[in-house]
Amino acid sequence: MFTLKNKLKIAHFALLMSVLNFLFFHYAFFTFVFEYVDYHSFSGMVLIISLVVLMLVLNALVFYLICYLSHYVGKFLLILFFNINAVAVYFINTYGVMIDKTMVGNILNTNYAESSSFFSIKLLLYLLILGILPSIYIIQVNIVKVTWKKFIITASLSLLFVLALILANASNWLWIDKNSKTLGALAMPWSYSVNTILFYSDRYKSNEKEILLPDAVVADRQKSVVVLVIGESARRANFSLYGYSKNTNPLLSKVPNLYHFDANSSATYTTAGVKSILEHTDTDKLYEILPNYLYRNDVDVVWRTSNWGEPPVHIKTYQKTEALMPHCKGEGCNYDEVLLSGLKEQILASKKNKVLVILHTSTSHGPTYNTKYPARFEVFKPVCKSVDLGKCSQAELINAYDNTIVYTDYMLAKIIDDLKQLKDYQSAMMFVSDHGESLGEKNLYMHGVPMSIAPKEQYEIPFIVWVSDGSKMVKPNKILSQNHVFHSVLKFLNVQSPVYDEGMSIFK
Incomplete structure (x- = not known):
């Protein structure tokens, strides 16, 4: 021995x-x-x-x-x-x-x-x-x-x-x-x-150089704008729109022309989830993603982000929070609200008839949920303030997370208010999360569990849509995938493409 x-x-x-x-x-x-x-x-x-x-x-x-x-x-x-x-x-x-x-x-x-x-x-x-x-x-x-x-x-x-x-x-x-x-x-x-x-x-x-999709055509001159909000770690179980007992959607629940659908993410981590939202089909290959495709085919595309993990984005207007911060005023500039700063003005300044804005947020990313929203949005208390989530009670952890959903509700409602003011545009707002989140269920936290054994909390996501009066009608969709985003955006902007799949569009 x-x-x-x-x-x-x-x-x-x-x-x-x-x-x-x-x-x-x-x-x-x-x-x-x-x-x-x-x-x-x-x-x-x-x-x-x-x-x-x-x-x-x-x-x-x-x-x-x-x-x-x-x-x-x-x-x-x-x-x-x-x-x-x-x-x-x-x-x-x-x-x-x-x-x-x-x-x-x-x-x-x-x-x-x-x-x-x-x-x-x-x-x-x-x-x-x-x-x-x-x-x-x-x-x-x-x-x-x-x-x-x-x-x-x-x-x-x-x-x-x-x-x-x-x-x-x-x-x-x-x-x-x-x-x-x-x-x-x-x-x-x-x-x-x-x-x-x-x-x-x-x-x-993998094919690092993206595979280009067939050329597309903008079919009309109607001014149209879609604001696609990519959520981070937002699970639908905690949205009151979906029946959650706590009122986490006090603003969206009162908005006309708002629709919400059950959806599942294709993965439980950011890079794969964002890729799935932006691609036309679920694949391991790197096909041309939505912003690159539309930008190449004469659509004005704006990307604003406080996050990371997207596939290579090849557009002119790619803005991180650091670039937006100098022109932002107010408490919200220290949070994801910075992504909304001057957004309405930027849309109005576009010289194109078709505009796609993608906002990649980080609002519900753990473990420090309590740092992701301004103090006035701390509706549910007490909250977990530790990065060691196991030290908090599950009630404290869920309270902190739910407050991020309340803040998300506020930002989405603010986007809709801005879009309503664009009288010359047909407008749509789409909110889809990259994946869900575990909050102590089965002793699991955050996300990243392989899909083969992942709990539903990590892949059941919200898919929320608002459309302006007189624009596209929404189908009575059942459960959606993240790939529905690509085809729905093409439909709303009336961009005709050989890869467009009518069955994958949420719009009539």
């Missing part, structure tokens, strides 16, 4: 690192296993014990191989693993996320402003205790190398043992295969290591 000494044989060091990695970073992994395996049965206990032994031996074998090839590289990688593991398990334990390929993409595309909102003392403690302290020991320990013959023998015996254990669990292969995505997303450090490789592999394979 060995202890934490400053001098260890390479095999002992590798095994120690494997044991620490197992103890520190696999609570969520085995919580899942115990939840879905009958541990009272003999076969269930065999599976659990096998997974424990397999994880310990396999990780020890990998660490052994790396450290034998180079002590310095091995130590560097282990330090990197322990620190990234610490951050990863903080998010897994705190928010119930899965570190799969889509989550890796979400992380790599996160901007500083969003990532900084997750900062907490608890995160620092995870990093200090599970990452930095083990790193100090890894730096100080002296690894005693062995002969190449002993290395070959140890590695070979370990590999044979692993193979034997895998064969002994042949009856459990079906269960492991069925749950492989979840198990792989919770196994450290391989969840983010493998999925980062897969993410970049998919990006490399």
Whole structure:
């Protein structure tokens, strides 16, 4: 038996690192296993014990191989693993996320402003205790190398043992295969290591240059404008328009010509959700998206954003909050209201008959929901003020989130009021969210759970539409997808295109 000494044989060091990695970073992994395996049965206990032994031996074998090839590289990688593991398990334990390929993409595309909102003392403690302290020991320990013959023998015996254990669990292969995505997303450090490789592999394979759609034609000279508001993390269950018990839509509920439809997002994370809203069909390929397509075909397109994660936008007027801030006045300029500053005037200044405005908001993005709206919109109290959502009561968390919906209600009503003043235009406002949000249900928070196992809170979204008097009629639609946006905008602006699908338009 060995202890934490400053001098260890390479095999002992590798095994120690494997044991620490197992103890520190696999609570969520085995919580899942115990939840879905009958541990009272003999076969269930065999599976659990096998997974424990397999994880310990396999990780020890990998660490052994790396450290034998180079002590310095091995130590560097282990330090990197322990620190990234610490951050990863903080998010897994705190928010119930899965570190799969889509989550890796979400992380790599996160901007500083969003990532900084997750900062907490608890995160620092995870990093200090599970990452930095083990790193100090890894730096100080002296690894005693062995002969190449002993290395070959140890590695070979370990590999044979692993193979034997895998064969002994042949009856459990079906269960492991069925749950492989979840198990792989919770196994450290391989969840983010493998999925980062897969993410970049998919990006490399994808067609980075968008596939152009067939040319379109603007069919009339009627002045028309659509304001498409892309919501962030707005789930329809918390909109009173959809029957929610709390009045989160006090303004929209009184607006004439307003329609709301059930809709599902195609993904539970921003980049895929926004892409789906802007594309003509649900596909992994990068086809020309709505703003690029209309801009290329003589429609005036304006994009205003306080968010991120959209596909490449190729238009003239792309405005971030920093560009809008100098011309904005009032308390709302520090929030998503800045996106509405001078919007009516910008539409009126257009020299084109057809105008599309896209507002990409961030209003309901967690974990700091209470910072996403001005104080006067804090209708529901008390609210959660911690980034560690598990420390708040669910009532406090939902109150904070509901206040973001009240603020969304105000902004949408304000957009409609502005559009009503454009007497020469046929106008429409469409609000569609990129995905939903978990607020503690099933101990899950925020979003990003793979669609195959995602709860409905993360994909059931609002699809809200307003039309001006005398403009297009709205079909009695049932459940919609995000792809309905593309065809509905074409229909409203009377842009004729070979890719237009009448069945995918919400307008008659």
